[in-house]
Structure formats: C-alpha cells, structure tokens
Amino acid sequence: MPSRSISAAYLGQAADLAGNPGQLAAYDSTGHCVVLAGPGSGKTKTLVLKLARILAEDVRAPRGAACITYSQECARELTRRLEGLGLREASNLFIGTVHGFCLRHLLMPYGRLADLPLPFPLTMATQRQSEALFKRSGDRLFGVNHPWKSIDLGRHRRSVLDRTADDWEAEAELAAWTVAYEAELRRTGLIDFDDLIVFGQQLIAEHDWVLPLVQAKFPVLAVDEYQDLGVALDRIVRRLAFEGDVRLFAVGDPDQSIYGFTGADGGLLTDLAERGDVERVQLQLNYRSAARIVSASEMALGETRGYQASDQARQAVIAFVPCDGGLEGQAAHAVAEIIPVALASKPGRSLGDIAVLYKDFRAGNIVADAATAAGYDYVRIDTAAPYRKVALTSWIEDCAAWCAGGWREARPQLRGLLDRWHGFRRTRVRDQQAREEARRLTALLWSLRDDEAPARGFVAAMRAGLLDALMATEPGLADQREQVDRMTEALAVGGALAELDMASLGGRDGSPLHLNLLTLHSAKGCEYDVVIMVGLDLGSLPWLNESPTKLRESRRLFYVGLTRARDEVHMLYSGFVDTPRGRMYRGRSPFLNELEQRMAEAGTT
Numbered sequence: 001m002p003s004r005s006i007s008a009a010y011l012g013q014a015a016d017l018a019g020n021p022g023q024l025a026a027y028d029s030t031g032h033c034v035v036l037a038g039p040g041s042g043k044t045k046t047l048v049l050k051l052a053r054i055l056a057e058d059v060r061a062p063r064g065a066a067c068i069t070y071s072q073e074c075a076r077e078l079t080r081r082l083e084g085l086g087l088r089e090a091s092n093l094f095i096g097t098v099h100g101f102c103l104r105h106l107l108m109p110y111g112r113l114a115d116l117p118l119p120f121p122l123t124m125a126t127q128r129q130s131e132a133l134f135k136r137s138g139d140r141l142f143g144v145n146h147p148w149k150s151i152d153l154g155r156h157r158r159s160v161l162d163r164t165a166d167d168w169e170a171e172a173e174l175a176a177w178t179v180a181y182e183a184e185l186r187r188t189g190l191i192d193f194d195d196l197i198v199f200g201q202q203l204i205a206e207h208d209w210v211l212p213l214v215q216a217k218f219p220v221l222a223v224d225e226y227q228d229l230g231v232a233l234d235r236i237v238r239r240l241a242f243e244g245d246v247r248l249f250a251v252g253d254p255d256q257s258i259y260g261f262t263g264a265d266g267g268l269l270t271d272l273a274e275r276g277d278v279e280r281v282q283l284q285l286n287y288r289s290a291a292r293i294v295s296a297s298e299m300a301l302g303e304t305r306g307y308q309a310s311d312q313a314r315q316a317v318i319a320f321v322p323c324d325g326g327l328e329g330q331a332a333h334a335v336a337e338i339i340p341v342a343l344a345s346k347p348g349r350s351l352g353d354i355a356v357l358y359k360d361f362r363a364g365n366i367v368a369d370a371a372t373a374a375g376y377d378y379v380r381i382d383t384a385a386p387y388r389k390v391a392l393t394s395w396i397e398d399c400a401a402w403c404a405g406g407w408r409e410a411r412p413q414l415r416g417l418l419d420r421w422h423g424f425r426r427t428r429v430r431d432q433q434a435r436e437e438a439r440r441l442t443a444l445l446w447s448l449r450d451d452e453a454p455a456r457g458f459v460a461a462m463r464a465g466l467l468d469a470l471m472a473t474e475p476g477l478a479d480q481r482e483q484v485d486r487m488t489e490a491l492a493v494g495g496a497l498a499e500l501d502m503a504s505l506g507g508r509d510g511s512p513l514h515l516n517l518l519t520l521h522s523a524k525g526c527e528y529d530v531v532i533m534v535g536l537d538l539g540s541l542p543w544l545n546e547s548p549t550k551l552r553e554s555r556r557l558f559y560v561g562l563t564r565a566r567d568e569v570h571m572l573y574s575g576f577v578d579t580p581r582g583r584m585y586r587g588r589s590p591f592l593n594e595l596e597q598r599m600a601e602a603g604t605t
C-alpha cells in the first residue's frame with residue numbers, strides 16, 4: 001500500500017481490487033506492465049489506482065508521471081477519476097491527450113534545440129485555417145472540384161513516417177497533397193495537429209539527448225486506450241520505455257479499436273504485450289454489464305473471449321426493434337416508447353442514465369429533433385455539436401460546474417482548476433505572477449457562483465476576466481480559441497445553446513437531467529444503464545460493400561455500442577436507408593441477423 005499521504009477514496013477503491021487477481025497483479029507490478037482486457041473490466045480504474053500508488057511510493061517530486069490518452073473526452077474522464085483519488089494536473093503530473101503531451105513536453109521545450117524544421121514560436125492552426133490551406137493546396141494541384149480527402153491525408157501523414165519509403169509514394173496523390181499542404185502551413189507560420197505527432201516522433205527517434213530529459217521529468221508513462229494509437233505514437237512510447245528507461249503502464253482492448261481510418265492499429269497493443277520485458281495482464285471480469293449483455297457482446301463480436309459478468313444474477317433487456325419510417329421513425333419510437341418505459345422501470349433512473357447512439361452527425365440531427373419535440377433536454381457529442389471539446393472548453397465547463405454548486409462539495413476541486421489554468425500557459429511565468437493569477441481566478445470564480453444563471457453571462461465574464469488575455473498571449477492556444485469562440489456564439493441569444501444555464505454547461509459530460517446523444521465513436525469509455533442504438537441497417541452500419549478490414553472495424557463499432565450498457569440494449573432498424581439517390585432497401589444490419597441467430601442457438605433470446 002502507498003506510504004505517503006493518500007486519500008480515503010483511494011484506499012476504498014484500492015480495496016476493490018483485492019477480489020480480482022488480474023487487477024491486483026497489475027497494481028502490484030514493478031516494471032513495464034500492459035493490461036489487456038475487455039469492456040467494463042476496470043482497465044481505467046486499475047490504471048488510475050496504479051498511478052496513484054506509483055506517485056505515492058516510487059516517484060518523488062519534482063519528478064512525476066505523464067498520463068496520456070487519445071481523445072479529449074477520455075482525457076477529461078481520466079482527469080475526473082484521478083481527481084477523485086486526490087491527484088490533480090500539476091507540473092509533475094501531466095494528464096491529457098497525446099497531442100497535448102507532444103506539444104507541451106516534447107516540441108515546445110526541445111523542438112528548437114533539435115533544429116526541427118518548424119516555425120517557432122509554435123502556433124497552432126485553427127480548424128478553419130487548416131481547412132482553407134488544405135483546400136487551396138488541393139485546388140492548385142488537382143483542380144477545384146477534386147474530392148476532399150483530409151481524413152486520408154491525415155492517416156497517410158501519421159502512418160508513413162519514412163517519406164523515402166515505397167509506401168509513401170504508393171499513394172502518390174496523398175503524398176503530393178501533403179507536401180503542398182505542409183508548405184502552405186509553414187508559409188503562414190503555422191503547425192497543425194498531425195505535425196505534433198509526426199515531429200514528436202521525429203524528435204524522439206532522432207535525438208538521443210531528449211530521452212534522459214523526458215525521463216528525468218516523467219520516469220513513468222501511463223497510457224489509456226492504447227488501441228487508439230497509431231504507429232507514430234506507438235514508436236514514441238516504445239522508444240521512451242525501452243530505450244529511455246521510462247516505466248510504462250498501458251491499458252487497452254484491441255477489440256475496441258475503431259479509429260483505423262486515422263491510422264490507429266489495435267495490433268500494436270497486442271505486439272507490445274508480447275514483449276519479454278513487459279508483464280502482460282489479462283482481465284476477464286466485466287463489472288459493468290449484466291451477464292446476458294456480456295455474452296451477447298461476444299456473440300456480436302464473433303469471438304470467444306471468455307468474459308464473465310461480475311454479477312451473474314442481474315436482469316437485462318436485449319431488444320431487436322423494427323421501426324417503420326427510417327431514422328425519423330426510429331428516433332420517434334425511442335423518445336415516445338423506449339425512454340419513458342426505461343425511466344419508469346428503475347427507481348432513481350434519470351435521463352442521464354440513458355444514451356442514444358448513432359453513426360454520424362446527420363443521424364444525430366434527426367435524434368436531436370425528436371428529443372426536442374418530446375421536450376427532453378440533451379447533451380450531444382458529434383461533429384455537429386456547437387463546439388468541440390478541447391482542453392480549454394472542457395476547463396470552462398468544469399469551472400461552470402464548480403460555480404453552479406460544485407464548490408459546496410469540491411467537485412471539481414478548485415485547486416485542480418487552478419493547476420489546469422497554469423498548464424495552459426506555455427510560456428513560463430514567475431512564481432509571483434502565477435500566485436497573482438491564481439488569486440484573481442479564485443476571486444473571479446467565487447464572484448460567479450450561481451446555480452441557475454445563464455451560461456452566456458458566465459462565459460463572457462470568464463473571458464473578460466482572464467481568458468481573453470491568456471488566449472491573446474499564447475499562440476499555441478489558437479486552435480482552442482476557435483472552439484471558445486464557437487462556444488460563445490452558441491450561447492449567444494439566438495444561438496444553438498442560448499437557453500443553457502451554468503449547471504447545464506457544467507454538466508455537459510453527464511448531467512442527470514440530460515439525455516445523452518452521441519456517436520458510437522464518442523461513446524467509447526462511457527457507460528449508461530440504457531443504450532439505444534439507432535440506424536442499424538445495411539447501408540449505414542455497415543456501409544454496403546465494405547472491405548473485409550473495414551467490415552471488421554464496423555463490427556467492433558457495433559460491439560463498442562453494445563458494451564456501453566449496464567442493463568438494457570435496444571437495437572433499432574427499418575430495413576432500409578435513405579440516401580441522396582432515394583431509399584435503398586437492403587434489409588437490416590447483418591450484425592443483428594448474426595447476433596439474433598447466435599442468441600437463438602445459445603437459447604438466450
């Protein structure tokens with residue numbers, strides 16, 4: 001057990017691991033450790049407890065640990081869980097995305113010294129700037145009506161690291177476009193998101209002197225959702241761990257690898273776990289889902305994994321629900337029939353315990369319209385959401401949560417909000433100035449405490465009080481500023497979130513009063529009592545004629561959706577999809593046919 005000061009919450013949670021030999025083995029590991037396990041098996045729980053233990057027992061400040069993950073949603077979940085154990089972002093504890101790590105702890109401190117061909121000081125392109133430069137370079141090369149291929153371009157840049165290799169020229173169009181786009185970026189003095197990964201990798205790969213410097217600061221590296229990493233990030237981790245003497249604790253599940261289109265590769269995790277110098281731990285118990293859902297998920301995946309539910313007696317609902325009227329009909333059925341029954345069927349269950357999952361933002365629009373018509377408030381996570389979650393918008397939301405009553409029970413903790421604020425400063429400030437800023441921020445937050453005030457006034461006051469000044473002096477935050485501007489526009493009178501109050505802004509990641517609407521991709525890492533999946537028709541999930549690789553990834557996406565549920569899964573379909581060329585009748589998703597057949601064979605329908 002950790003010997004230094006640790007929270008009671010930590011002790012309580014660590015005691016949970018005692019009944020699970022796998023979790024305990026990971027928790028007791030002394031060298032590199034990789035935990036491979038299925039959904040709901042407590043990977044993230046084990047990771048945060050292990051990190052707390054290492055920080056209490058093995059590492060002394062100013063040395064510390066970096067805890068990284070792929071997406072901002074997962075980073076926020078890690079922050080929340082670590083705060084629950086009394087661990088906050090600090091100068092010796094990085095909690096964030098791999099992109100944030102590459103920027104703050106690799107490229108900013110060492111990029112110039114290593115003479116990387118980047119424009120310093122590093123200024124991030126906003127989404128709008130990078131789209132405009134991407135289009136301009138594509139138009140010049142291929143003419144104005146050329147197809148938009150930004151996802152493919154990003155994948156190519158991140159996956160083929162050696163540009164003299166045959167693989168690079170194998171996709172000649174993407175290679176040429178990349179070169180032209182990067183030249184445009186540099187001419188404008190900007191870098192983009194993929195540069196962080198590509199140059200972070202180059203720095204680590206080619207400059208041996210960087211390794212001991214990173215190791216001195218972060219002798220421990222924890223990685224959540226490892227299966228989301230692509231080859232560049234995997235190389236960064238391996239070099240730090242196996243050549244830089246950084247101790248690695250990684251968790252993930254190759255069956256939940258759903259970002260192949262970005263270059264992610266679940267096989268990298270499996271390979272990592274097979275190394276002789278890594279302790280590999282496999283977890284089998286699922287604490288989240290009822291037994292029927294655990295076994296149905298394996299049937300949906302089409303693989304036998306031997307996962308068991310921790311509570312065998314819990315009842316579950318698994319429903320295949322035909323609906324007339326396509327996605328509109330499915331959304332209407334979900335809000336009119338399924339949600340009211342689900343709310344009534346368990347005492348204390350609220351809208352926040354229910355999620356509607358869909359393939360993309362167009363389906364999200366249809367579900368959101370149905371929810372509005374039924375009078376349900378909702379939170380929505382997809383690309384049509386009014387603003388993207390980046391570190392700054394997440395921080396504003398957490399400040400709103402604190403001001404809207406969270407301060408009474410320190411959820412989130414004020415100290416954590418202050419530390420995260422200091423983390424946004426990429427340029428070093430003197431201690432005196434940092435103290436003064438902390439004092440001003442505390443006074444500002446204290447003055448903005450209100451349970452029901454409109455979120456609009458809160459964000460305006462935060463911007464006028466401190467935020468605008470910070471964003472004006474930190475070019476590295478330019479891309480995040482764009483999202484803060486979008487948040488402000490959405491909250492303005494007439495905007496998409498004009499009605500939002502502070503409590504709702506603060507609760508956008510899980511308020512009991514809001515139904516959750518999110519894409520299947522965004523649902524990874526989340527859990528809900530009731531999961532309603534819409535759009536389970538051939539032509540949507542999966543698309544028609546997907547390649548075998550793509551089809552496997554679509555199946556994993558379906559698996560991720562199913563495994564978010566604790567008690568109920570409702571799978572809605574119509575047997576057709578609406579396309580720009582009219583209605584296409586190809587039947588429901590083959591994943592449903594297979595699942596229903598396997599459940600019938602097993603006698604579990």
Ligand SMILES: Nc1ncnc2c1ncn2[C@@H]1O[C@H](COP(=O)(O)OP(=O)(O)OP(=O)(O)O)[C@@H](O)[C@H]1O
Pocket residue numbers: 016017018020023037038039040041042043044045046253256287288524525526563
């Ligand atoms: N040993 C344990 N005892 C009791 N509950 C546990 C234990 N381990 C995990 N849990 C609970 O199980 C649930 C799932 O845990 P967690 O989110 O850490 O799983 P995960 O493996 O990261 O899931 P996923 O891959 O699906 O995101 C959480 O509610 C967590 O508190």
